[in-house]
Amino acid sequence: xxxxxxxxxxxxxxxxxxxxxxxxxxxxxxxxxxxxxxxxxxxxxxxxxxxxxxxxxxxxxxxxxxxxxxxxxxxxxxxxxxxxxxxxxxxxxxxxxxxxxxxxxxxxxxxxxxxxxxxxxxxxxxxxxxxxxxxxxxxxxxxxxxxxxxxxxxxxxxxxxxxxxxxxxxxxxxxxxxxxxxxxxxxxxxxxxxxxxxxxxxxxxxxxxxxxxxxxxxxxxxxxxxxxxxxxxxxxxxxxxxxxxxxxxxxxxxxxxxxxxxxxxxxxxxxxxxxxxx
Amino acid sequence: xxxxxxxxxxxxxxxxxxxxxxxxxxxxxxxxxxxxxxxxxxxxxxxxxxxxxxxxxxxxxxxxxxxxxxxxxxxxxxxxxxxxxxxxxxxxxxxxxxxxxxxxxxxxxxxxxxxxxxxxxxxxxxxxxx
Numbered sequence: 129x130x131x132x133x134x135x136x137x138x139x140x141x142x143x144x145x146x147x148x149x150x151x152x153x154x155x156x157x158x159x160x161x162x163x164x165x166x167x168x169x170x171x172x173x174x175x176x177x178x179x180x181x182x183x184x185x186x187x188x189x190x191x192x193x194x195x196x197x198x199x200x201x202x203x204x205x206x207x208x209x210x211x212x213x214x215x216x217x218x219x220x221x222x223x224x225x226x227x228x229x230x231x232x233x234x235x236x237x238x239x240x241x242x243x244x245x246x247x248x249x250x251x252x253x254x255x256x257x258x259x260x261x262x263x264x265x266x267x268x269x270x271x272x273x274x275x276x277x278x279x280x281x282x283x284x285x286x287x288x289x290x291x292x293x294x295x296x297x298x299x300x301x302x303x304x305x306x307x308x309x310x311x312x313x314x315x316x317x318x319x320x321x322x323x324x325x326x327x328x329x330x331x332x333x334x335x336x337x338x339x340x341x342x343x344x345x346x347x348x349x350x351x352x353x354x355x356x357x358x359x360x361x362x363x364x365x366x367x368x369x370x371x372x373x374x375x376x377x378x379x380x381x382x383x384x385x386x387x388x389x390x391x392x393x394x395x396x397x398x399x400x401x402x403x404x405x406x
Numbered sequence: 407x408x409x410x411x412x413x414x415x416x417x418x419x420x421x422x423x424x425x426x427x428x429x430x431x432x433x434x435x436x437x438x439x440x441x442x443x444x445x446x447x448x449x450x451x452x453x454x455x456x457x458x459x460x461x462x463x464x465x466x467x468x469x470x471x472x473x474x475x476x477x478x479x480x481x482x483x484x485x486x487x488x489x490x491x492x493x494x495x496x497x498x499x500x501x502x503x504x505x506x507x508x509x510x511x512x513x514x515x516x517x518x519x520x521x522x523x524x525x526x527x528x529x530x531x532x533x534x535x536x
Contacts, residue, residue: 225520260521273412273519303419311409313418318409 129267129287129405131325132158135174136397138296138331138345138367139199146373151399153177154199155296155367157327159285162406165265169283169294169327170194174399175203187214190264192271193221194296195280196232204233205242209251216252220271222279223257230255274298275315276344284319290405293320293360296367298329301350302342308357320358325403328354330365333380348384355392362393411525413517414438421528430517432526435460435488447510447531449502466503474499474507483514487527491516497534509534 135141135153142152154172161167168175168191175191189209194200209215223229230246233255237246246253258271258281267285274282274295282295293316300315301307311317320326331345346354348365355363368377381396395401410418414430421428421441429440429448437458445451448467469477479485483494493515500508513530 223520257520275412275416303416303423305422312407313410313415315412315415316409 129162129289129292130160131292131403131405132160132178133174133364133397133399133401134158134177135170135172135203136366136368136399137172137199137370138329140370141173141199141202142370146375149374149398150368150377150396152370153399154202155194156203157294159267159292161266161287163266165267166190167192167264167267167269167285169285170200170296171202171204171207172199173203173206176206177399178207188216188218190218190220192258192269192281192283193219194282194294195222195276195278196236197278197297198236200296201233201236205237205244210249210253211251213250213252216254218254218256220256220258222281224279228255229257270319272316272319274319275300275302277342280344282316282319284323287405290324291322292325292327293323293358294327295319296327296329297344298354299342299344299346299350300354301346302344307350308353311357314354314357316354317358320354320360322358323360324405325362325364326355326358326360327364327366327397329367331367331369336369348380349388352384352388352390352394355394360392362395364395364397366397368397410438411519411522413519413525417517417528427531429529429531430526431460431484431488431529433524435484435527437463438526444531447502447508447533448500449504449506468501470499470501470507472499472509483512484527484529487514487516491518491524 134156137152137154141154153174155170156172156174157169159167164185166186166189221229234246261270266287270284271281276297284293295316328351329346330348330351332347334347337347418439425443427444429444430438432438440452469482483496486494495513497511510531514527517525
């Protein structure tokens with residue numbers, strides 16, 4: 129299980145010298161199995177950077193979308209395998225009770241927002257409404273709705289070698305008088321329980337959160353509290369606010385580590401970071 | 407204990423913030439939450455009882471008619487919702503744990519998700535005054 133961070137920014141892609149260390153691409157994480165299984169978590173602008181060292185080996189890709197906010201799907205139109213007629217691409221995503229995933233994705237992948245229509249993509253494209261759990265190659269994948277405006281899922285991906293939970297947009301503290309609450313009343317708990325790597329929303333500082341309650345995101349302190357509750361082994365903070373420069377992020381992380389008792393490892397998600405469970 | 411579904415979690419948070427009396431039952435009619443306003447009518451503190459099985463809460467909350475005859479389940483909105491997965495409404499009386507008789511209105515509605523279907527019910531109750 130090889131996990132590559134292709135985009136860790138939230139809300140809006142950004143570029144410039146101040147964002148070089150952690151990167152400016154929006155949410156995308158590639159998870160590759162030793163059997164060649166290729167999962168991609170979200171299709172933010174980072175998906176464009178996915179490299180295929182040996183394209184002959186990979187003929188199927190599964191993209192798991194957490195939700196359909198633009199920063200999580202914007203890279204789709206620029207993802208080369210969608211234009212490869214020999215490639216089989218499965219997109220798993222949420223559907224509303226009245227609209228199929230095809231219809232929802234077509235709002236972006238059609239003029240005037242995008243020149244190429246979803247129907248015109250040359251790859252072998254399969255769209256799936258999100259499942260509760262499914263085996264994709266060597267990976268056991270569980271999808272579960274979590275607290276974020278609109279229909280939003282989090283994922284747990286496990287292999288025999290390791291497990292990750294991916295909750296890039298998540299506000300489990302919303303409406304909670306005390307956070308964290310009991311595990312059974314905490315959004316996302318089952319997905320993250322005991323995982324090796326927890327990718328979790330940590331978009332805001334405590335001061336920023338005060339004016340953004342209900343926007344669907346967490347503070348770094350809430351992410352740490354959630355990680356402690358779930359007994360995740362390592363927390364990767366994710367969905368960095370576009371206004372947070374590298375210097376800001378380093379300070380926010382240092383301050384959070386200093387002010388929280390840390391039974392776990394905490395790392396700020398950085399583009400190109402690779403984790404391996406082999 | 408397994409995590410509750412997000413629908414229950416969000417509904418409980420919503421219920422915690424409002425002064426309308428609400429309680430929530432799961433797919434087996436076990437009581438999984440009631441807010442403070444509902445506690446005042448039902449006569450117990452949820453923080454003390456915690457979750458209760460259907461059999462447990464039916465021993466401390468006895469649904470009855472105006473003559474004190476115990477109601478059959480098919481006449482009680484929350485059981486109608488459980489059976490039909492449809493909204494139900496009626497007036498009834500309950501005898502609570504303090505032996506108080508309360509005349510209440512009850513509106514019960516199904517909590518349904520796209521994948522699992524019926525998850526349980528939300529029940530609004532209000533005392534009938536006068």
